[in-house]
Amino acid sequence: MKQRGQVVIDKIIDTAERLFYTQGYSNTGINQVIEEADIAKASLYNHFGTKADLLVAYIQRTHDRWFNRLESAVKQVADPKDKLLVLFDHHLNRQQIRQFGGCPFIKANDEAGTSDPRVLSEIQRTKQHSKDFIKRLVANSGHQQLLTDGELAELIFLTLEGAITAASVFKRAADIQSARKIIQKLI
Structure with a gap:
């Protein structure tokens, strides 16, 4: 209790x-x-x-919950390459739940990332955690080696971030689904 x-x-x-x-x-x-x-x-x-203290707490808790859900979704998949594709599926699901409202961390960054260094630091920590997680999945994926592990991890991160942004602008799943198909061809 x-x-x-x-x-x-x-x-x-x-x-x-x-x-x-x-x-x-x-x-x-x-x-x-x-x-x-x-x-x-x-x-x-x-x-x-302060209100900024509340924002930092919100970012931290949102990050913890977001990552726990993502990690749980990835653990449910056995194939190492499919684990990379689950990243897209998970983000699509989260955007559908949020009615394609976009990334909560980018939204917070747009409004307060430059005015309070603690906010920016928390958002950067969140995004770096995502990058590091993708790097670990790529390293264990057995991908085609068309790109180095580092290049593929960066491409997946940037493609995912761009797809989430596009989905929030156009309010549709197609952008995240398209990004998933492109990455699927590379792995």
Whole structure:
């Protein structure tokens, strides 16, 4: 059972996650978070000194949850090459759930990545974690060696990031599916 403090923290971050993702960090006020989380102002400030502190906590928790889901999806697949393709399937599923709203980390970066170095650092950590994970999958994939492991890992990362962006702009699955097919030909 969660302690009361953790319940309040989760309630605050749950509310911030929904608001930051749907209406943006800049368009979300602390008072709105307090009101929609149904907490006292003091409760928020006991756990988060500033709105930027709340954003950093949101990024960290979103990253942890995102990576756990991704790792779980990859572990369900036995074929090393198919593990690379699951990256696309997983991201497509997440975008469908989020109604093609785009990457939460890129959205946060666009709004606050230059104004607070902690935000930028967390987002960079998230994206580097993704790159490192892809590199490990590539190294174990037995791919065709048309590219080096490093080149293929970078290509997959950049293709995936671009496909997510395109899917969020055009609000459709086709861009991520197309990127998956291209990578499938290279592995």
